[in-house]
Structures are given as structure tokens and as C-alpha cells.
Amino acid sequence: MRATVHIMLKTGVLDPQGKAIGHALEGLGFDGVGEVRQGKVIELEVPDGTDEARVKDMCEKLLANPVIEDYKIEIAG
Amino acid sequence: MRATVHIMLKTGVLDPQGKAIGHALEGLGFDGVGEVRQGKVIELEVPDGTDEARVKDMCEKLLANPVIEDYKIEIAG
Known part of the structure; x- marks a missing residue:
């Protein structure tokens, strides 16, 4: 199975890479x-059988x- | 409106960063x-009014x- x-970055954290893309x-x-x-x-x-808690870990x-x-986290069968 | x-990387293109994470x-x-x-x-x-073609560009x-x-591309109102 696949986890994505x-x-x-959290809101409020400066994102210089994003800024550069914008410019x-x-x-x-x-x-x-x-x-x-x-x-x-x-x-x-x-x-198979991996749950969200494990991916969170x-x-x-x-x-x-x-x-x-x-x-x-998204888990797809 | 927001575009995501x-x-x-295409399938078959080597992804060293992914490999490093796996290890x-x-x-x-x-x-x-x-x-x-x-x-x-x-x-x-x-x-507002930006269509997918513009984001594709x-x-x-x-x-x-x-x-x-x-x-x-995902466009959300």
C-alpha cells in the first residue's frame, strides 16, 4: 500500500523559496x-496494514x- | 483563488533523495x-478567473x- x-511550512514561517518563485x-x-x-x-x-499512527511516527x-x-498523511490501499 | x-519525478527517473529517505x-x-x-x-x-491553461504555462x-x-494541477475557488 502507498502512503503520501x-x-x-507553517503559516507565518517565512518561505524564501516560495518568495523566489513568486518573483x-x-x-x-x-x-x-x-x-x-x-x-x-x-x-x-x-x-500492508500500516496505519496512520506509524506514518505519523x-x-x-x-x-x-x-x-x-x-x-x-494520506493512506491509499 | 488558489492553485496547487x-x-x-517521472517514473523511471532515479530519485536519490527518495532513496536516502528510504535508507x-x-x-x-x-x-x-x-x-x-x-x-x-x-x-x-x-x-480570480485564472484557468488551468495559465497555470500549465x-x-x-x-x-x-x-x-x-x-x-x-488543482485549482480551488
């Missing part, structure tokens, strides 16, 4: 683009930095 | 984790590398 983890879009002529934020998505092949220990990042 | 772009999970005792792939997610505040010109990456 979406990791984004570059403006430079290319895409006007009116407001806030841009960049995050990560991690897709994992996990053993992976996030807390390795995948995300819970001090500055929020994460969202 | 998910960018993943690190194994080292932490998470057994049985198979393939791990890491991608990006970009959230953009776009002007942003992807082709800046956000993604269409040679090695696939992307998926």
Missing part, C-alpha cells in the same frame, strides 16, 4: 500572483520538522 | 518500507522540468 505525506513568475509576465509557498510531498510504499522522527512544518 | 501544483527510515527501524519518492508541492494565490516555463518531471 504532504509537508508545508520569478512576475518576471516572466505572470501578473497578479500573490503568495507562493513551496512544500514537499513524499510517497512511500509501506507494508515516521513524520515526527524523520520526514518533517514539526517545529516549523505541518504535515498531512 | 504537485510535481514528481534513513530503515536505519530508524521502520522495516518493510519499499520505494520512496520525493516531490514538490507549490501553492499559489492566483488572480507557469509549470512549463518555470515550476517544473517537463523533461524529467510530471505535474498535476
Whole structure:
């Protein structure tokens, strides 16, 4: 089965990478683009029967930095 | 309105970052984790009335590398 983890910086945490993308879009002529934020998505092949708690454990220990990042877990059969 | 772009390396393109995450999970005792792939997610505040074609244009010109990456666009009111 497959687990997908979406990791984004928490609201209020400065995102220089997102800012850079926003400026570059403006430079290319895409006007009116407001806030841009960049995050990560991690897709994992996990053993059958893996529950959300186990993936959460992976996030807390390795995948995300819970001090500055929020994460969202999706598990698909 | 908000557009979300998910960018993943194409199947078959080597993903060293994903491999590193897989090894690190194994080292932490998470057994049985198979393939791990890491991608990006970009959230953009776009002007009202922006259609998918415009966001696709942003992807082709800046956000993604269409040679090695696939992307998926979601637009939410």
C-alpha cells in the first residue's frame, strides 16, 4: 500500500523559496500572483496494514520538522 | 483563488533523495518500507478567473522540468 505525506511550512514561517518563485513568475509576465509557498510531498510504499499512527511516527522522527512544518498523511490501499 | 501544483519525478527517473529517505527510515527501524519518492508541492494565490491553461504555462516555463518531471494541477475557488 502507498502512503503520501504532504509537508508545508507553517503559516507565518517565512518561505524564501516560495518568495523566489513568486518573483520569478512576475518576471516572466505572470501578473497578479500573490503568495507562493513551496512544500514537499513524499510517497512511500509501506507494508500492508500500516496505519496512520506509524506514518505519523515516521513524520515526527524523520520526514518533517514539526517545529516549523505541518504535515498531512494520506493512506491509499 | 488558489492553485496547487504537485510535481514528481517521472517514473523511471532515479530519485536519490527518495532513496536516502528510504535508507534513513530503515536505519530508524521502520522495516518493510519499499520505494520512496520525493516531490514538490507549490501553492499559489492566483488572480480570480485564472484557468488551468495559465497555470500549465507557469509549470512549463518555470515550476517544473517537463523533461524529467510530471505535474498535476488543482485549482480551488
